[in-house]
Amino acid sequence: MQRFIPLGMATALAVASLAPLTVAAADNRFSAHVDSSGQISLPKDFRSTWTHLGSWVVQQDGAPGQGFHDVYTEPASAAAFRKTGQWPDGATLVKEIRAIRSGALTTGPGLWAGDNKVWFVMIKDSKGRFRSQEKTKGNWGDGWGWALFDAKDPSKNMSASHEKDCKGCHLPAQATDWVFVEGYPTLQR
DSSP: OOOOOOHHHHHHHHHHHHSOOOHHHHHHHHOTTBOTTOOBOOOSSHHHHSEEEEEEEEOSTTOTTOEEEEEEEOHHHHHHHHHHSSOOTTOEEEEEEEEEEEEEETTEEEEEEEEEEEEEEEEEOTTOTTTTOTTTGGGEETTEEEEEEETTEEEEEOOSOHHHHTHHHHGGGGGGTTSOGGGOGGGOO
């Protein structure tokens, strides 16, 4: 059985395929978690659909990262990293920090994750797409987009600048593209 596309629709499709990409169209292929102005959003359902890379606990009272940390990425990004040792362009990492809960368990004293505190999001940007975006350029640099979301309002990126709000904690991981890969057994090749 042959199928026909009306001439008007076929012409529109052909013209659309030849038109230059808009910033928004290019960005949508880059990452579903970044809009055309470079605003980063917190991914939905990452706990249930993404690859869990690893966990650790920062117990020191008053430490900037105090809490129970879990880190996630898209399954394709984890697979690409295992294959090449590099994060693919558009890879998204989500670090969720939760309060630390503790108590006596049948196996002894235990620690577990409590309520959400914050989420950190990093999106690999090897091309520097948003360096000139006045509204968001402070959160793009060193090959990544950086964002910080508070549990009280996960719809708003609280980071004013990755230099001020993110980079200081990531300096020890500069040699591994700003990511603490040694803490992620899922990435071992």
